[in-house]
Amino acid sequence: xxxxxxxxxxxxxxxxxxxxxxxxxxxxxxxxxxxxxxxxxxxxxxxxxxxxxxxxxxxxxxxxxxxxxxxxxxxxxxxxxxxxxxxxxxxxxxxxxxxxxxxxxxxxxxxxxxxxxxxxxxxxxxxxxxxx
Amino acid sequence: xxxxxxxxxxxxxxxxxxxxxxxxxxxxxxxxxxxxxxxxxxxxxxxxxxxxxxxxxxxxxxxxxxxxxxxxxxxxxxxxxxxxxxxxxxxxxxxxxxxxxxxxxxxxxxxxxxxxxxxxxxxxxxxxxxxxxxxxxxxxxxxxxxxxxxxxxxxxxxxxxxxxxxxxxxxxxxxxxxxxxxxxxxxxxxxxxxxxxxxxxxxxxxxxxxxxxxxxxxxxxxxxxxxxxxxxxxxxxxxxxxxxxxxxxxxxxxxxxxxxxxxxxxxxxxxxxxxxxxxxxxxxxxxxxxxxxxxxxxxxxxxxxxxxxxxxxxxxxxxxxxxxxxxxxxxxxxxxxxxxxxxxxxxxxxxxxxxxxxxxxxxxxxxxxxxxxxxxxxxxxxxxxxxxxxxxxxxxxxxxxxxxxxxxxxxxxxxxxxxxxxxxxxxxxxxxxxxxxxxxxxxxxxxxxxxxxxxxxxxxxxxxxxxx
Numbered sequence: 001x002x003x004x005x006x007x008x009x010x011x012x013x014x015x016x017x018x019x020x021x022x023x024x025x026x027x028x029x030x031x032x033x034x035x036x037x038x039x040x041x042x043x044x045x046x047x048x049x050x051x052x053x054x055x056x057x058x059x060x061x062x063x064x065x066x067x068x069x070x071x072x073x074x075x076x077x078x079x080x081x082x083x084x085x086x087x088x089x090x091x092x093x094x095x096x097x098x099x100x101x102x103x104x105x106x107x108x109x110x111x112x113x114x115x116x117x118x119x120x121x122x123x124x125x126x127x128x129x130x131x132x
Numbered sequence: 133x134x135x136x137x138x139x140x141x142x143x144x145x146x147x148x149x150x151x152x153x154x155x156x157x158x159x160x161x162x163x164x165x166x167x168x169x170x171x172x173x174x175x176x177x178x179x180x181x182x183x184x185x186x187x188x189x190x191x192x193x194x195x196x197x198x199x200x201x202x203x204x205x206x207x208x209x210x211x212x213x214x215x216x217x218x219x220x221x222x223x224x225x226x227x228x229x230x231x232x233x234x235x236x237x238x239x240x241x242x243x244x245x246x247x248x249x250x251x252x253x254x255x256x257x258x259x260x261x262x263x264x265x266x267x268x269x270x271x272x273x274x275x276x277x278x279x280x281x282x283x284x285x286x287x288x289x290x291x292x293x294x295x296x297x298x299x300x301x302x303x304x305x306x307x308x309x310x311x312x313x314x315x316x317x318x319x320x321x322x323x324x325x326x327x328x329x330x331x332x333x334x335x336x337x338x339x340x341x342x343x344x345x346x347x348x349x350x351x352x353x354x355x356x357x358x359x360x361x362x363x364x365x366x367x368x369x370x371x372x373x374x375x376x377x378x379x380x381x382x383x384x385x386x387x388x389x390x391x392x393x394x395x396x397x398x399x400x401x402x403x404x405x406x407x408x409x410x411x412x413x414x415x416x417x418x419x420x421x422x423x424x425x426x427x428x429x430x431x432x433x434x435x436x437x438x439x440x441x442x443x444x445x446x447x448x449x450x451x452x453x454x455x456x457x458x459x460x461x462x463x464x465x466x467x468x469x470x471x472x473x474x475x476x477x478x479x480x481x482x483x484x485x486x487x488x489x490x491x492x493x494x495x496x497x498x499x500x501x502x503x504x505x506x507x508x509x510x511x512x513x514x515x516x517x518x519x520x521x522x523x524x525x526x527x528x529x530x531x532x533x534x535x536x537x538x539x540x541x542x543x544x545x546x547x548x549x550x551x552x553x554x555x556x557x558x559x560x561x562x563x564x565x566x567x568x569x570x571x572x573x574x575x576x577x578x579x580x581x582x583x584x585x586x587x588x589x590x591x592x593x594x595x596x597x598x599x600x
Contacts, residue, residue: 067453068453
């Protein structure tokens with residue numbers, strides 16, 4: 001099984017991806033592996049703009065017909081935007097997990113280079129370990 | 133033939149397969165000190181013995197003339213209700229595990245949900261909950277999950293809400309770091325005043341609970357209280373009597389604005405009055421309804437209407453990802469049992485009565501209670517406690533403690549009401565009485581006559597008591 005793991009992103013063990021964006025914000029979503037494991041999504045709940053998040057805090061929910069999972073904030077920060085399109089089209093997350101299916105943006109003092117995050121290579125190794 | 137699913141041979145074989153010596157060994161991981169030890173219960177009885185015991189016990193109840201309400205109401209239940217509900221196709225307490233295999237059961241629940249939405253005016257109802265009190269506890273938990281503008285986990289709980297409900301909410305939600313702040317009621321009106329809420333304005337509260345009619349049977353000024361809650365970004369949890377909704381404004385429309393989005397946010401209550409007979413503690417059923425925007429935070433099962441691959445209509449359990457078998461510890465509730473059989477009876481009851489029938493029940497009950505109050509307050513030493521309008525229940529004040537009076541009435545086969553003096557000592561010798569459509573003029577006269585006799589007899593025995 002080959003998952004799409006873009007090399008310019010950082011990853012977490014709970015299958016979120018992190019993209020360094022402009023002006024000190026980061027963009028967060030869930031990985032291709034995560035969306036594929038969940039199956040067809042029917043509902044996505046994203047955190048309210050303005051909400052302050054701790055690193056590791058459960059802040060979004062992705063719900064498929066068979067499961068609902070929490071999404072954890074990879075870093076501490078304040079939510080500055082969320083993906084409103086997902087409310088009406090949760091399937092965007094299945095179709096384009098690294099693009100149109102993004103979840104929210106955080107304003108954060110930390111950067112995507114934080115030591116707690118994995119590189120694409122490390123995430124790929126992690127997935128291989130996990131599937132053993 | 134033995135009516136047991138597994139023979140001792142079956143059990144021995146199963147234990148062998150999993151490599152365990154005895155059933156007891158399966159519980160090894162529970163430390164001895166946490167175990168119940170020996171239970172002091174009597175030996176099993178045969179069917180004949182248990183039948184006899186229950187008949188004897190039931191006979192001690194007699195057939196009293198009942199004027200107690202306080203959350204459980206004696207209404208006439210048309211004979212078809214239980215004749216249909218106890219048919220083999222329906223006669224189960226549970227939603228089947230392979231739910232979609234039982235389309236009839238699912239359709240019935242779907243119809244029930246539709247009826248509850250029609251009564252409350254809300255957009256979506258669940259398939260029922262355990263009872264009214266636990267439904268309120270669930271509503272409080274749901275409000276904490278749903279009210280994004282509040283972080284306080286504090287809920288305003290008027291003292292005019294059924295104290296048993298408040299106690300159950302405290303027991304369930306109190307252990308989840310949710311606190312309840314009491315709101316006093318007006319001593320002369322017998323309802324919650326806006327003035328009592330105002331000191332809490334501008335603070336962070338998650339929800340306000342509002343019971344209509346309240347525990348005293350009084351009608352709250354729900355529009356003003358709902359407006360206040362929403363102005364303060366507080367969610368409004370309505371606890372309602374479903375019979376009363378045939379006459380009163382549906383909670384979805386509470387508030388002064390015409391816009392339905394301004395009404396109650398969560399509606400819950402006890403459904404027993406809809407075709408479930410009075411019994412010692414149940415089974416009854418709780419109901420809950422809400423706006424579509426909060427549906428994913430609503431606990432319990434929900435049946436939806438859908439179509440199969442060939443486009444034929446059908447019913448299925450929906451939004452199950454909220455439930456405990458999928459979300460485990462993060463489920464919206466881990467008390468997801470619905471009261472399937474009670475809901476079956478309620479659905480048949482509502483179908484048989486229809487909107488006009490339910491309205492007639494509500495109107496007759498309200499009238500009989502008015503007649504009861506008029507008759508009882510003719511008795512010397514009895515007066516009305518409150519001035520607020522009532523539905524089918526009201527509080528009386530006696531000139532002496534109600535306990536002895538109720539005991540004397542009980543010996544005459546009359547259950548004269550609920551003594552409030554323990555729960556509400558500040559009210560004095562208060563007695564909560566109720567009359568539904570089942571109480572005729574002769575019953576009310578019988579109560580009034582008996583009360584007059586008991587009161588005058590007890591005056592002779594105990595002449596000095598403080599008038600409250």
